[in-house]
Amino acid sequence: MGVTTFTQEFTAPVAPSRMFKALILDSHNLIPKLVPQSIKSIEFVQGDGGVGSIKQTNFPEGSHLKFLKHKIDALDTENYVCKYTLIEGDILGDKLESIAYEVKFEASGGGCVCKMTSHYHTKAGVELKEEEIKAGKDKAMGMYKVVEEYLMANPDVYA
Numbered sequence: 001m002g003v004t005t006f007t008q009e010f011t012a013p014v015a016p017s018r019m020f021k022a023l024i025l026d027s028h029n030l031i032p033k034l035v036p037q038s039i040k041s042i043e044f045v046q047g048d049g050g051v052g053s054i055k056q057t058n059f060p061e062g063s064h065l066k067f068l069k070h071k072i073d074a075l076d077t078e079n080y081v082c083k084y085t086l087i088e089g090d091i092l093g094d095k096l097e098s099i100a101y102e103v104k105f106e107a108s109g110g111g112c113v114c115k116m117t118s119h120y121h122t123k124a125g126v127e128l129k130e131e132e133i134k135a136g137k138d139k140a141m142g143m144y145k146v147v148e149e150y151l152m153a154n155p156d157v158y159a
Helices: 016-025 027-034 130-153
Strands: 003-012 041-046 054-058 067-076 081-089 096-108 111-122
Touching: 003 130, 016 027, 016 096, 016 111, 016 130, 027 041, 027 130, 054 081, 111 130
Parallel strands: none
Antiparallel strands: 003 111, 041 054, 054 067, 067 081, 081 096, 096 111
């Protein structure tokens, strides 16, 4: 099994506490409301959102994915850091064992910088190329932008 690591970061004109609450702590409520065409529901199948919890994301009928399961590995609400692992789902296919993520929101000016690191754990003999995961990274960035726009339009939400 090999590990391929990718990092990315972006800035947002929103405080790190609000981005963290929206994208990490309350994503199971917020995301399906903001993008119902992409995500049908997000629910905890184990735990209550703390470390060790498992969250399942369900996709709408007709989507090329059915579901994903993420396990929360670490949650630091004071420093706005979350580590979680994609442990099950169609997206892993025949190439990936799991994907471990670390997301951190840091204050920057009047907003924040979001730093994301993804560790793709491949199955034996598989080499992953960046273009193979670009679509997933682009979708994640699109989700972050939708949340950012929502928070900008609703300054009292998650304040």
